[in-house]
Amino acid sequence: MNTILITGCSSGFGLETAGYFLDRGWKVIATMRTPREDVLPRSEHLRVLALDVTDADGIRRTIEAAGPIDALVNNAGFGSAAPAETTPMATVRELFETNTLGTMAVTQAVLPQFRERKAGVVVNVTSTVTLRSLPLLSAYTASKAAVNAYTEVLALELEPFGVRVRLVLPGRAPETRFGETARSRVQGLDHEAYADLVKSVFARFAEPGPITHAQDVAEAVWRAVTDPTSPMRIPAGADAVIWAEEG
Numbered sequence: 733m734n735t736i737l738i739t740g741c742s743s744g745f746g747l748e749t750a751g752y753f754l755d756r757g758w759k760v761i762a763t764m765r766t767p768r769e770d771v772l773p774r775s776e777h778l779r780v781l782a783l784d785v786t787d788a789d790g791i792r793r794t795i796e797a798a799g800p801i802d803a804l805v806n807n808a809g810f811g812s813a814a815p816a817e818t819t820p821m822a823t824v825r826e827l828f829e830t831n832t833l834g835t836m837a838v839t840q841a842v843l844p845q846f847r848e849r850k851a852g853v854v855v856n857v858t859s860t861v862t863l864r865s866l867p868l869l870s871a872y873t874a875s876k877a878a879v880n881a882y883t884e885v886l887a888l889e890l891e892p893f894g895v896r897v898r899l900v901l902p903g904r905a906p907e908t909r910f911g912e913t914a915r916s917r918v919q920g921l922d923h924e925a926y927a928d929l930v931k932s933v934f935a936r937f938a939e940p941g942p943i944t945h946a947q948d949v950a951e952a953v954w955r956a957v958t959d960p961t962s963p964m965r966i967p968a969g970a971d972a973v974i975w976a977e978e979g
């Protein structure tokens with residue numbers, strides 16, 4: 733039986749992906765900053781472990797406690813919106829700490845076992861905003877674009893060891909907690925010079941159109957993990973597929 737470890741499973745894509753793999757007979761190690769047993773169905777194949785991806789000691793302890801795994805999904809992340817000029821540097825640092833450095837640190841902790849066993853898959857969840865730029869998302873986009881670049885280099889290094897690496901790029905998913913978290917962290921959106929831009933961008937966010945559902949992301953992660961012929965970049969969601977095709 734195969735084992736997958738997923739970061740950020742308390743809600744959204746991580747939670748859905750954990751359930752998706754459990755339903756298909758995988759052992760799942762669902763990691764969360766604050767472990768909760770009640771968000772996923774009870775299963776002898778499920779372990780919930782604590783993991784804050786910004787905590788180096790915590791990463792070491794959790795990866796050790798997890799034991800051998802076959803797939804790693806770096807999903808934990810958050811967003812924030814503000815003009816580049818007014819985004820507090822503290823926010824920029826937090827975005828990179830979680831989205832970029834957290835992904836790199838968890839990957840680094842898992843790689844020795846993948847390399848030694850000459851097997852394993854790393855899936856990094858980034859975003860379609862790295863394919864088509866949107867105003868107000870400079871720091872978030874930069875933090876995810878860095879993961880795209882990191883992942884593509886990683887793939888070259890790990891190919892000789894038979895370890896696969898993939899990117900899943902979700903589109904806009906208003907049904908997860910992502911927007912709420914981003915709104916709770918907003919700072920720097922109220923500068924008068926950017927008021928018209930902010931208004932028009934938020935009006936665009938609210939327009940109806942194709943969106944991404946958590947299930948789309950779970951399916952894309954499944955494909956990344958189980959299909960060796962899958963492409964390096966896998967868009968997840970109807971809007972994401974359109975953006976990826978339009979380039």
Ligand SMILES: NC(=O)c1ccc[n+]([C@@H]2O[C@H](COP(=O)([O-])OP(=O)(O)OC[C@H]3O[C@@H](n4cnc5c(N)ncnc54)[C@H](OP(=O)(O)O)[C@@H]3O)[C@@H](O)[C@H]2O)c1
Pocket residue numbers: 739740741742743744745746764765766783784785786807808809810811830834857858859860901902903904905906908909910911913
């Ligand atoms: N929703 C979208 O529109 C969208 C689009 C493209 C890409 N994405 C990306 O998809 C991923 C999942 O987002 P989502 O939409 O599912 O949002 P979500 O419902 O807010 O889930 C984010 C998860 O990441 C966790 N997390 C945040 N910081 C963490 C840390 N330092 N250590 C460990 N876990 C941490 C959260 O845990 P807590 O409960 O502890 O906060 C939560 O479990 C993120 O990387 C996001 O950037 C989202």
